[in-house]
Amino acid sequence: MSDSPSQKGNHFKRGFIPAMALLFLLVAPLTGSAEIIYFDTDNCGLSSDYVKCSAIDNKGDKWVGTEVTGYGSLNHFGSDSLWFVFAPGVMPNNQITSMAFDTGGNLWIGTLTAGLYKYSSLSEWQSYAADSNISGVNISSLTVDKNNQIWIGTLGSGLLRFDGDSAWAKFTMADSLNDNRILAIFADKANRIWVGTYSGIDLLDSGWHYYDSLNSLLPGNAVRAFAEDRSGNIWIGTNAGAARVDQSGNWTVFDSLNSGLASNQISAITVDSSGNIWFGHRATSAQEIMVSEWRGGTSWQVINLDHVPLSLYVDITCAVTDHSGNIWFGTNGEGVAVIKVEPMxxxxxxxxxxxxxxxxxxxxxxxxxxxxxxxxxxxxxxxxxxxxxxxxxxxxxxxxxxxxxxxxxxxxxxxxxxxxxxxxxxxxxxxxxxxxxxxxxxxxxx
Structure with a gap:
């Protein structure tokens, strides 16, 4: 089955015309000429304001997975500044929870209950929903390692590894993990696999290692995000603050008391092209969508991303840095917020x-x-x-x-x-x- 943005689905032109005008907001605390651009269902045709995951391909195009009243939708933003929403029937009627690209440019997509899908670099779809290794599991997270192995985290069924062809491996509490409820997975530059769960971190590095708030400086046991900076430090986001682990295994903890972190509830982390660390937070009060930026030392800034009046709690759900150094934050109710950072x-x-x-x-x-x-x-x-x-x-x-x-x-x-x-x-x-x-x-x- 083949489908490409030039053939099927709905096109929406980026808003430089009144009917599709983008909402630009210049935020004073941001340095230089930085600004925030919002994409939502009102201004650009994004399929849903409930964004669950995002990824950047090797061309710099942006891919966003959403939830639409319980169903999923794949959105693509290309170099032509157009949003493309894949037509119903191409994707399963299911929430898209995670996505990652392999080295061949194939996009791997995890869904809540409909299994695993691949959208190939040739614009062809392949479903693994019927595969007995993945059938019926709730996929929560995906990553691809340096060997092009796909790692799949689930909510209750442990960790799966897939070679993209036919070979599967499974890791659970029976043999490897300390918790089968996986919230985040990350493959670092050294090809170590970091697995965040509700009970801490399982790390695969020449064997399995386990970290929690009792045997390490991990500030909280619900681990929802990982990132790696240019020095090889691993940044960890939890329900009680952030931690940085350097290459020597030394831990540093950041929280709302000892740093400028806006909230201890961290749901996403990304590193920009200048090496600054960006944290997306889970909402702690209504109409409060916050991100924190760490520039080193004691230099922090906090940005509120609210742009429409809401009466519900809105979290940052994901964060990626594009090839121009801009930060793309997904939210669970206000679409996508893009912080355009210098250089511009x-x-x-x-x-x-x-x-x-x-x-x-x-x-x-x-x-x-x-x-x-x-x-x-x-x-x-x-x-x-x-x-x-x-x-x-x-x-x-x-x-x-x-x-x-x-x-x-x-x-x-x-x-x-x-x-x-x-x-x-x-x-x-x-x-x-x-x-x-x-x-x-x-x-x-x-």
Missing amino acids: AVSARNDPRPNRFYLGANYPNPFNPATSFEFSLPARSEVDITIFDILGRKVRTLLHDSRPAGSYIMRWEGRNDDGTPAPTGFYFYRLKTEREATTRKMLLLK
């Missing part, structure tokens, strides 16, 4: 493509506490923008990610990678791609 393009969409590699002078200079500068790329590049002190020591990595051709503005807030303020002095900022590099000097004067 400053050239108009129809401007000529920059024809040179360029790093501009910062302004203001001298500065205190923040300064900005422009850079341009003539072609898509892997970009590193780094701040060094006068002795050549790295102070801050501002950007380490792929960027398309264009002109951008980058802002430095005068802080080190750990979030502490940098002292007065001369600093160098370097723009480096796989082909070129250039450096300029600036003065922080307090």
Whole structure:
């Protein structure tokens, strides 16, 4: 069976016309020119405001799984800025709970009670609902490891591993796990499998290891989210705060008392292209949809994502960072909120493509506490923008990610990678791609 966005379903144009106008909200606490964009059933044709999961494919397209009055729907947002909703009958009439891409570009989709599905890179659907290994289980989470193995978490039936062809393995409390009720799964860069449950963490790393609030510094036993930062630290979201585990196994706990975390109820975590950690929270009161951002040290900001009056509790359900560094948060009642973070393009969409590699002078200079500068790329590049002190020591990595051709503005807030303020002095900022590099000097004067 074949189906592609150009063939079936409903198309909805992104709102730059009155009938489909997007709701833009400029939020003052966000730094620089960051803004929030909302996608919901009223402004763009999203199939439901109840978003359960999301993923980014290797082209940078966004995929969103929703619940529609008990049924599921798959939504796709492509480079053409169009939302595509897959037609009824393509997907099972079931809540989509989780999704993940394998290295071949196939999208694996978990449902609440209708089993496992694959939407291939060739736009073909395959159902595993009748497979006896998966039939009748409630899928809660999915991840794909470095060996292209699909790991499937369930609510009550333990953990499943599938090679994508015919080989299955099952892990339960009878042999491996401490709880069959799985809330989150994550495969890190070292190919360790982190399993979050209602009773703590089961970690597969050359054997099974178990962590809870009694034998470790895990702040809470209901573990709903994982992420890995650029240093290889694992971030864990629980019902009682967050924890960071470094590569040496040292734990650091963040909660609403010892940090700027807005709430201890954490349901989603993602890392942006500058290395900042974003936390999505479960609602603690009506009309309160919050996310927290940690920039290192004691530097935090809290953002309220409410944009319509509600009389119900709304949680952040998922979070992903796209190829442009923007953060996509799913909610269980207000659709999708996108926090557009710096660097942001400053050239108009129809401007000529920059024809040179360029790093501009910062302004203001001298500065205190923040300064900005422009850079341009003539072609898509892997970009590193780094701040060094006068002795050549790295102070801050501002950007380490792929960027398309264009002109951008980058802002430095005068802080080190750990979030502490940098002292007065001369600093160098370097723009480096796989082909070129250039450096300029600036003065922080307090």
